Amino acid sequence: MKRKRKSIAYPTKVGNKDEHIEQMGPVITDLPKFICQIILLKLPTCSILICKCVCKTWRVLISDPEFAKMHFAQAEAYPMVRPWGPTRVSRTLYLVEPEDDFSLAIKDKDYLSDCDYGSLKFDKCHFRMNLAKYKLPLRDAEKVMNNDDNVNLMRNRKHGTKRMPCIKIRPNDHKYNVVNSCNGFLCLSEPIFNDPVVVCNPVTGEFMHLPEASKQENQKVTIHCGIGFSPKANRYKVVRIFDHGSPHPITMAEVHTLGSSSWKLIGSCPCSSYNQLAFPTYIEGALYWFYYDPLKYVILSFDLDSENFQSLPPLPFQREQYRNVSMGVLGNCLCVCDAHGIHINLWVLKNHGAKRSWRRKISIETDHSGFDGERWPSGLYKPMKYCKDGGLLMFNYRTNALIYHHPKTHRFIYLKLRGIKSKFSAISHVPSFISLKDILVGDDVNILNINSRCAQMKLLGETRALFLEEEIADLASDFFTSESSDED
Secondary structure, X not given: OOOOOOOOOOOOOOOOXXXXXXXXXXXXXXXXXXXXXXXHHOOOHHHHHHHHOOOHHHHHHHHOHXXXXXHHHHOOOEEEEEEEOOOOOOOEXXXXXXXXXXXXXXXXXXXXXXXXXXXXXXXXXXXXXXXEEEEOOOOOHXXXXXXXXXXXXXXXXXXXXXXXXXXXXXXXXXXXXEEEEEOOEEEEEOOOOOOEEEEEEOOOOEEEEOOOOOOOEOOOOOOEEEEEEEOOOOEEEEEEEEEEOOOOOEEEEEEEEOXXXXXXXXXXXXXXXXXXXXXXXXXXXXXXXXXXXXXXXXXXXXXXXXXXXXXXXXXXXXXXXXXXXXXEEEOOEEEEEEEEOOEEEXXXXXXXXXXXXXXXXXXXXXXXXXXXXXXXXXXXXXXXXXXXXXXXXXXXXXXXXXXXXXXOOOXXXXXXXXXXXXXXXXXXXXXXXXXXXXXXXXXXXXXXXXXXHHHHOEEOOOOXXXXXXXXXXXXXXXXXXXXXXXXX
């Protein structure tokens, strides 16, 4: 038999708890409120959310609407990527943020000292990015929770099963499309007809269902939509474009103001029912859609203050078979990226008083290889962000990679998405702590939270980690092969 160790009793110190705390010295929560705000505002969004869980003092400070406004006033847009596939239900979003204020600052002398003449090191490029994970709601969370198989999974976990239960659900029943982003809020649509049904803030986890729209349209035609902000009315609005009537339908539009209980019919829309609107983009009180006309490219503009469609000057290039065109926001301007042949041109819409015109901002010649034999991938490029050092961050859909390019050099850096075998979609998103409750018109709106019981369950593929990996195209054998297979 093993001998028991003799326990030694130590005398208990009795004293005042507050006196003991005072002896420990000051703590960070003793700092003035404005000092704490300045410190927290310098952190990435994911780090602020972690600080929210540290103590009650910080939780109250970060949850304060005043802090949310201060954060949004200095917030920047970053790429937000999402695994995508016809057979995949992905409710996970990844915001690509720098680790600190210097992570996107690549100095010319540093770049040349470590990256020139065939060197493969990027130690001094300061290109350090984090992937912050956020979740979207499921379309029918109650149905998932009440499913017998899922109930058994949760019951088994409560009785000692350590592994997080993974569930498999039907894409058409539970997935959402991410339509566009506006001031930290996302417009989500159902996947079959693209009908807008939810607005959410992935940072706060809040979401709301939109009221049911009119049923006068042709139910077999795709609907186009987007969320935007009206500066004059100080209200957020969702625009919905659909076809009405048959056999010769007319394209109509209606608007919903968040917090109201109905949709307002605007009238006809200046585009054909055969036009497929793409890249819904919000900037400075207007929503834009890009579409292909039989002979040219056209941009549709909707002013959210006047609730009218407006015309834009024609794009400075013609439609061609092998031209890849996308649209986004760059430097607080509407931007069109045109990739054709050996050129990638970025055009921005400039205001000259009452007159607007397109100006070529950046032109990249892709036939210039780097010192290491790097090659520009072909396909569709979407502009994501101007960096503080003057560089450009884009997303290439063919390779599932973020690509950084500086106009003063012909070099570029690949940041390949690794860890999940899937196609990816990407939008430019400004993270925000502003609550949905603070932007609504009325009080009779049910605000839900993504962090419900259903969030405890993992969908198939959600247990895998996504990460960014710097790559040289000439060295990565599978770089030009898209990892497009969905996970089972």
